[in-house]
Amino acid sequence: MVNKYAIVLAAGQGTRMKSKLYKVLHPVMGKPMVQHVIDQLQALNLDKIITIVGYGAEQVKQQLGSASEFVVQKEQLGTGHAVLQAKSLLADKKGVTVVVCGDTPLLTAETLEQLFNYHQENQAKVTVLTTMVDEPAGYGRIVRDQDNNLAKIVEQKDATTEELAIKEINTGTYCFDNKVLFEALAHVSNDNKQGEYYLPDVIEIAQANGDKVAAFSAKDSNETIGINDRVALAQAEKLMKQRINRQHMQNGVTILDPEQTYIGPDVEIDPDVVIEPGSILKGVTKIGADSMIGPHSEIVDSTIGESSKITHSVVYHSDIGSRVNIGPFAHIRPASQIKDDVKIGNFVEVKKSIIEETSKVSHLSYIGDAEIGKNVNVGCGSITVNYDGENKFLTKIEDDVFIGCNTNLIAPVTIGQGAIVAAGSTINKDVPSEALSIARAKQVNKDDYAKKFNKLLK
Structure with missing residues (x-):
């Protein structure tokens, strides 16, 4: 039985929400989006769930309580740096770790279970959760080789015209062999325009080491939506409402x-x-x-x-x-x-x-x-x-x-x-x-009093 772990990335402030409430605590159908993520992970009976917190750390901890362990990312230096904060809790563990963003409330336990299973069945060291979308602008494109295996992930700014036409995108959710993950993170560089450590760089490092990298495509692209502003929040609210109502109707x-x-x-x-x-x-x-x-x-x-x-x-x-x-x-x-x-x-x-x-x-x-x-x-x-x-x-x-x-x-x-x-x-x-x-005043009738009173008024 393979040990399974999860890392939830929930340290960002979410400036595009323009809110004093930290992004992952914004509710979708009455429940904070990070709570949706934790609830779905708990359904998988994982050995450990670790949430990376930063902005609003105490509020996030209070919301999730004992459902997760917590590590604080004091500086927001990228997704790779965020995952690295869990090193003290996970680096010596054998097993598989899924990394998921705390702003993806529509992701289901069923899809995450399928991702785990695909990762193990293909004996992969890294598996990327992908999906097909009609409008891929802004997302990293999934480039596959002639055998339909993952060849590379190309960010939009680096993509060729041919690559920009690809509809399969990187959702930002990954499955890693735990040992490979933390060994590769030690070699991730921040030599880029943002000066940050990016988690997808682990894929290139793993491939360079000869480790197998796979891609599993989620059937429903709506599940993978990340919430960065109020427009996306409203979209997630609508999609979640439709999902819940449909399930109840199917149940009678x-x-x-x-x-x-x-x-x-x-x-x-x-x-x-x-x-x-x-x-x-x-x-x-x-x-x-x-x-x-x-x-x-x-x-x-x-x-x-x-x-x-x-x-x-x-x-x-x-x-x-x-x-x-x-x-x-x-x-x-x-x-x-x-x-x-x-x-x-x-x-x-x-x-x-x-x-x-x-x-x-x-x-x-x-x-x-x-x-x-x-x-x-x-x-x-x-x-x-x-x-x-x-x-x-x-x-x-x-x-x-x-x-x-x-x-x-x-x-x-x-x-x-x-x-x-x-x-x-x-x-x-x-x-x-x-x-x-009976507890009321005694009724008294005064004959002709109204006639006299009205005469006085005139």
């Missing part, structure tokens, strides 16, 4: 308008879910079978059970049960638990609350810091008054309670099982089970 999810649907890379969706236009699913979100999301709903880091419906609403960091109906225009804020068969209606806001099975909060209400039991009806315009300006307090509503419209429940307060709270009440004391609670 109905997406009515894929161009108007945004699904993050870590979202899980069961078969027979319908996603309507304008919906956004982000983070670690899971949608149960037969549910309907949208139109124009946003769900972030949440779980939605089976056969639930979320319409024109937002759900953040919460757990929603099965056969739940939310919306339109509801807001489920973090740390909420909405159990099975619950209805959350239009213009209802729920925050850090538990609502048990078969209860209803149908419209125009605020439920914050509350525990609501089973089969509770919360009338229109009801509010749990949970905040005194400094502290938050709990409202507890037990099973089978009926809360009338326009009720204020001033926490901390408990409404006992089976109780009824009359409409228009302001409750600041506990209500016993099975009791009727």
Whole structure:
């Protein structure tokens, strides 16, 4: 079994992004591009992943955490110099090392696995990942010999007219015999216009030593796109969105308008879910079978059970049960638990609350810091008054309670099982089970007063 390693180049600042955020931390479909690269490498079960960091090193380390080891490139002196920084961690290792740029978020584990396999099957010491493009301007061209083997890589500025017509390009991703890589890096020179040490020079050194150099062509050129500016970032975002949506549709999810649907890379969706236009699913979100999301709903880091419906609403960091109906225009804020068969209606806001099975909060209400039991009806315009300006307090509503419209429940307060709270009440004391609670001013009618008042106004 050959040991396999990876080096991720993520030290550059990315000045063309024109951003205070370092290039590899710019998100694609909600996830930093370097995280996409690391996630794909982790799927290969490598023995070691090393990320070369420079600008924004601490932020990159914080993002990747224990998924990678790190080496700092204090000066940006080229790709060869960057890889050389991993010498202390890899130079004495036997095996194969893949070098990949941290700004290639579309590269897949499948293509990287194919690159590894091709490298080993051909007993190569260096294998270059190439691809075919319609517009190769700006890329190094792959020149092959009569046996279709890699003869050389020619940079555009050095290419002949015939070589400029070549459509196969160098993607900047490589597979190396580890020993060959670090021995060759010791001989790479910076005798060029930029005064930098270039990783592709290892190829010429290997060939001069009689080592076999191969080229493997990626089928999908979109995978190899490097992100250097906001235009490329938007292109990657679009391509990633298309890839994710296509995969979900192939797995049995109905997406009515894929161009108007945004699904993050870590979202899980069961078969027979319908996603309507304008919906956004982000983070670690899971949608149960037969549910309907949208139109124009946003769900972030949440779980939605089976056969639930979320319409024109937002759900953040919460757990929603099965056969739940939310919306339109509801807001489920973090740390909420909405159990099975619950209805959350239009213009209802729920925050850090538990609502048990078969209860209803149908419209125009605020439920914050509350525990609501089973089969509770919360009338229109009801509010749990949970905040005194400094502290938050709990409202507890037990099973089978009926809360009338326009009720204020001033926490901390408990409404006992089976109780009824009359409409228009302001409750600041506990209500016993099975009791009727009325807390409103006595109605007074003054006959003919309106007639007298209007006469005074005239």
